[in-house]
Amino acid sequence: MPRGRLRVYLGAAPGVGKTFAMLGEGRRRLERGRDVVVGLVETHGRPRTAELIEGMEVVPRRTLVHRGTSFTELDVDAVIARAPRIALIDELAHTNVPGSKNVKRWQDIEEILDAGIHVVSTVNVQHLESLNDVVEQITGVAQRETVPDEVVRRADQVELVDMSPDALRRRMAHGNVYAPEKVDAALSNYFRVGNLTALRELALLWVAGKVDDQLDRYRAEHGIAGTWEARERVVVALTGGPEGETLVRRAARIADRSKGADLLAVHVTRADGLAGADPAGLARQRALVEDVGATYHQVVGDDIPRALLDFARGVNATQLVLGASRRGRFAQLLSRGVGVTATALSGSIDVHMITHAQAHKGRGPARSGAALTRTRRLAGWAGAIAGVPILTAVLIPFRETLTLPSEILFFLLMVVGVALIGGMWPAVTAAVGGSLLLNYYFTPPLGTLTIHNPENLFALVVFVLVAAMVSAIVDVAARRTREAARAGADAEVLSTLAGHVLRGEAALPSLLARLRETFALTSVTLLERTAPPGPDDQCDPEAWRIVATAGAAPCTCPGTADTDVVIDETLVLAVRGRLLEASDRRVLEAFAAEAAVALRQGRLEEEAGRARPLAEADKMRTALLAAVSHDLRTPLAAAKAAVDSLRATDIRWSGEDREELLATADESLVKLDRLVANLLDMSRLQAGVLGLTLQPLALEEIIPRAIDDLGHLSERIDGHVSIDLPDIVADPALTERILVNLMSNAIRYSPADRKVIITASRYGEHVEIRVADHGPGIPPEAYDRVFMPFQRLGDRDNHTGVGLGLALSRGLAEAMGGTLLPEETPGGGLTMILKLPVSAGTHAVPAPMESA
Numbered sequence: 001m002p003r004g005r006l007r008v009y010l011g012a013a014p015g016v017g018k019t020f021a022m023l024g025e026g027r028r029r030l031e032r033g034r035d036v037v038v039g040l041v042e043t044h045g046r047p048r049t050a051e052l053i054e055g056m057e058v059v060p061r062r063t064l065v066h067r068g069t070s071f072t073e074l075d076v077d078a079v080i081a082r083a084p085r086i087a088l089i090d091e092l093a094h095t096n097v098p099g100s101k102n103v104k105r106w107q108d109i110e111e112i113l114d115a116g117i118h119v120v121s122t123v124n125v126q127h128l129e130s131l132n133d134v135v136e137q138i139t140g141v142a143q144r145e146t147v148p149d150e151v152v153r154r155a156d157q158v159e160l161v162d163m164s165p166d167a168l169r170r171r172m173a174h175g176n177v178y179a180p181e182k183v184d185a186a187l188s189n190y191f192r193v194g195n196l197t198a199l200r201e202l203a204l205l206w207v208a209g210k211v212d213d214q215l216d217r218y219r220a221e222h223g224i225a226g227t228w229e230a231r232e233r234v235v236v237a238l239t240g241g242p243e244g245e246t247l248v249r250r251a252a253r254i255a256d257r258s259k260g261a262d263l264l265a266v267h268v269t270r271a272d273g274l275a276g277a278d279p280a281g282l283a284r285q286r287a288l289v290e291d292v293g294a295t296y297h298q299v300v301g302d303d304i305p306r307a308l309l310d311f312a313r314g315v316n317a318t319q320l321v322l323g324a325s326r327r328g329r330f331a332q333l334l335s336r337g338v339g340v341t342a343t344a345l346s347g348s349i350d351v352h353m354i355t356h357a358q359a360h361k362g363r364g365p366a367r368s369g370a371a372l373t374r375t376r377r378l379a380g381w382a383g384a385i386a387g388v389p390i391l392t393a394v395l396i397p398f399r400e401t402l403t404l405p406s407e408i409l410f411f412l413l414m415v416v417g418v419a420l421i422g423g424m425w426p427a428v429t430a431a432v433g434g435s436l437l438l439n440y441y442f443t444p445p446l447g448t449l450t451i452h453n454p455e456n457l458f459a460l461v462v463f464v465l466v467a468a469m470v471s472a473i474v475d476v477a478a479r480r481t482r483e484a485a486r487a488g489a490d491a492e493v494l495s496t497l498a499g500h501v502l503r504g505e506a507a508l509p510s511l512l513a514r515l516r517e518t519f520a521l522t523s524v525t526l527l528e529r530t531a532p533p534g535p536d537d538q539c540d541p542e543a544w545r546i547v548a549t550a551g552a553a554p555c556t557c558p559g560t561a562d563t564d565v566v567i568d569e570t571l572v573l574a575v576r577g578r579l580l581e582a583s584d585r586r587v588l589e590a591f592a593a594e595a596a597v598a599l600r601q602g603r604l605e606e607e608a609g610r611a612r613p614l615a616e617a618d619k620m621r622t623a624l625l626a627a628v629s630h631d632l633r634t635p636l637a638a639a640k641a642a643v644d645s646l647r648a649t650d651i652r653w654s655g656e657d658r659e660e661l662l663a664t665a666d667e668s669l670v671k672l673d674r675l676v677a678n679l680l681d682m683s684r685l686q687a688g689v690l691g692l693t694l695q696p697l698a699l700e701e702i703i704p705r706a707i708d709d710l711g712h713l714s715e716r717i718d719g720h721v722s723i724d725l726p727d728i729v730a731d732p733a734l735t736e737r738i739l740v741n742l743m744s745n746a747i748r749y750s751p752a753d754r755k756v757i758i759t760a761s762r763y764g765e766h767v768e769i770r771v772a773d774h775g776p777g778i779p780p781e782a783y784d785r786v787f788m789p790f791q792r793l794g795d796r797d798n799h800t801g802v803g804l805g806l807a808l809s810r811g812l813a814e815a816m817g818g819t820l821l822p823e824e825t826p827g828g829g830l831t832m833i834l835k836l837p838v839s840a841g842t843h844a845v846p847a848p849m850e851s852a
Contacts, residue, residue: 001115001116003113004112004117004118005113005118005119006109006118006119006121006154006155006156007119007120007155007156007157007158008092008120008121008123008159009021009120009123009161010122010124010125010152010158010160011122011123011161012124012125012161012163012196012203013125013126013196013200013203015171015172016168018122018123019090020049021159022088022120022122023038023052023088024052025120026056027052029086030056034086035084035085035086036084036086036088037056037058037059037082037087038053038059038087039059040061040073040074040091041089042091046177059078059079061075062078062100064099066097066098073097074096074105074108076108076112077101080112083115085117086118086119086120087117087119087120088119089119089120090122091105091123092106092122092123092127093123093127093145093147095144104147106148109121125199125203126139126143127145129147129148129149130149132146135202138195138198139195158207162200162204165193166193168191169191169193232255232318233261233263233318233319234254234263234264234317234318234320234321235266235311235317235319235320236248236250236251236263236264236265236320236321237266237268237308237320237321237323238265238285239323240267240282240285243323243324243354243356244288245284245285246323246356247354248265248285248288248292249288249292250352250354251294252292254319255294262295263294263295264294264297264317265297266296266297266298266299266308266311266312267282267296267299268299268300268304268308268311299311299517299519300520305338305341305345308342309342309349311520313349318349319352320342320351321352321354322342322352322354323353323354323356324353324354325339376421376423377422378422380418380419380422380426383417383418384422384429384433385429387414388411388430388437389437391410391434392441395410395442399441404443411437411438414434415427415431424472424474427468427474431463435463435464438463508599508602511591511594512548513550513551515550515575515588516551516577518587519577519578520577521577522552522577523549523551523552523554524550524575525546525548525550525555526547526549526571526573526595526596527544527546527555527556527572528544528547529543529570529571529572530543530544538558539558539559539560540557541557544556544557547599551577554576558574560574561575562575563575567596568596573591635668635672636668638664639668641664642661642665642668645661646662646665693732694730694731694816695731695732696729697727697729697730697732697735697839698727699721699725699727699760700721700723703719703739703758703760703769705736706740706743707719707743709736710744713744716750717743717755718756718757718758720758720759725767726839727838727839728836728837729816730818731812731816734815734816735816735836737809737812738809739769739771741809742806742834743756743771745806745832746771746772746832747773749830750774750775750829751774754773756773757770757771757772765837766818766835766836767836767838768835769835769836770832771831771834772825772829772830773825773830774825775828775830776829777830780824783821783822786822787820813834813836816836818834818837819833820832820833821835
């Protein structure tokens, strides 16, 4: 069954109307006769949005109970069973209630797409994972619900829903976005003009990046090699030479002149390994490239100017920055060089030639030896075929004055020159041809191939042997040079791969994109077998699934690839674009092995993430059993002894003794009740099923009640709480328990002559309640350990409980959206700070970020 198509309406900010646009699209398709259902839409009480749903089929939601409260979520199975053509599902980044089939709604949508159902969904730009920290920095509001960028980038269509800041603020003022009581708070906080303008720019830039990807795919699929100047992209070529830093900075300034322009740095590694790059220089330049916000790339190519231009056209670059040649003027007369050649072939790409301190000073010592390129072999054959006859014609007028050994030396010089240029076979041809011409024109009798003098015959034979040996030596040296150069090129690419891994960029998409760039391929795909091996499954797309891919037109099975590497029985790396040489396969296999490692590492991390909660729960149970074995027994034994004594008939207790025994039993049972309650609450926290009733609370009411719960210990508490503090949002019973735990713990460790001080103050949008003692305190490095269940810092006895108080208090605080942190009390001791959010009813706070 073909996979469904995903269309996403991306909102620049809450309230711009993306849900309205999604429903409008659904109604248009319904009117065209398409089978459309509403999988889930959040109206947020907006009447105009609710009107659009009227008359449309709505799939019933699934009801879940979490912490005593009922919630409704998307019913994935019901949507798939209904099997509509199109499903409208709101809020792509939504986090499902615990107990749902998937953690995130986008995972629900993936299942529906796999069932062949088209989906139209919505998301706000602030929920994109890559922009989460940027949005928090701009607005001051952290977004807890996010969606991976790749999920939205994979969508078949992304449509931006935008609105000017002033228009959106007018919509809010008219009550079209939030309830009237929330409008003033929202307008003065999250929905300020500056915030909305910044969010709008983020959305536009993100969509522009998505459009760039689509444009690159379109150009690749249609074989369009020319540059489309839709956006400025500047490519700077690096050789590793001393001029590199100058070029990077100059290119950065060129890119800065065009707002939003991209800067890419590229280094060409020649296939023959003779690029002469300085690895240390390249490393420094790469660091500078990253510092200026550019990206670094490396490609392989024999012809450097063409490789640069191919890369520039592949990324749709508009400008190419090159350094002025470091070669001397004489060398430039013999060869035009990279800059001149690239300029001549650049077409619509603007080429900037940047001067620098090293221009025209020469490259320095070149590497010795050179491999025999096709140009050199052709030059060798030209020398053998034309050079030897020309030399013969030049020497004929002087044969009366020259001796045969002198003439042989001239011909030997010619043969050695041909060998150095063209290799063995052109030199052998020159040697044989030269020996025949020497015999015919310079060896008596002239004009015939007959040799009368044996000494002349010996000289000609030695001439041929020397020429052949020199030719063989030059050819062997050239082959060894080629092999060494090739190994050097492979080593450079593998070094880049190693650096890629060490920098933590081993994620599959990044790794495959690096491989595609290195060999200038159309696409690179990692395929995984989905069925047992079969005789014809190499060309069967149903037997394989795409694990990850980079580039356009990915391979769906190994049989459609130009080159493939079998990693193991289940994984194959398939590349498309051109046939790779056998020598390139070693590098390709290294990339393939690293891709397999990255895949397995990612899956192991996922499994470890799923196993971590189980391990923590098991650790909790083990610690619980070890701790309660004694601590439950102690109060039980005391209560039982007191009750048994009271029931004894052979002893007559006085009224005072009976009261003491009853007090002992009561105190032991109170401890036991508190211990069991703490254990149950800790268990509920671990399981995520602790019931909460969050409501506005006045501190002047909750703190006195907590102090009264301490009984006679309340005399050791000194409270200072202002009645002007705003209400907090918390659960009354749980907040009281936290305070009782904190105060009793502080009393336990505080000197008898010093009172525990409790104060409260406002800090930002939170209220901080401080419980300070003047006991021994704890070192800062042990702050985290005091919150570990079943432990006490420095305790040696087992007579004071299992140590759940602080651990439970932190868990309860976090469950209510607060925090519990320790710090040193001035003058010595420990202060526990309970931080809880301010109630929105008492002060203007940022409006809730509902997806609109």
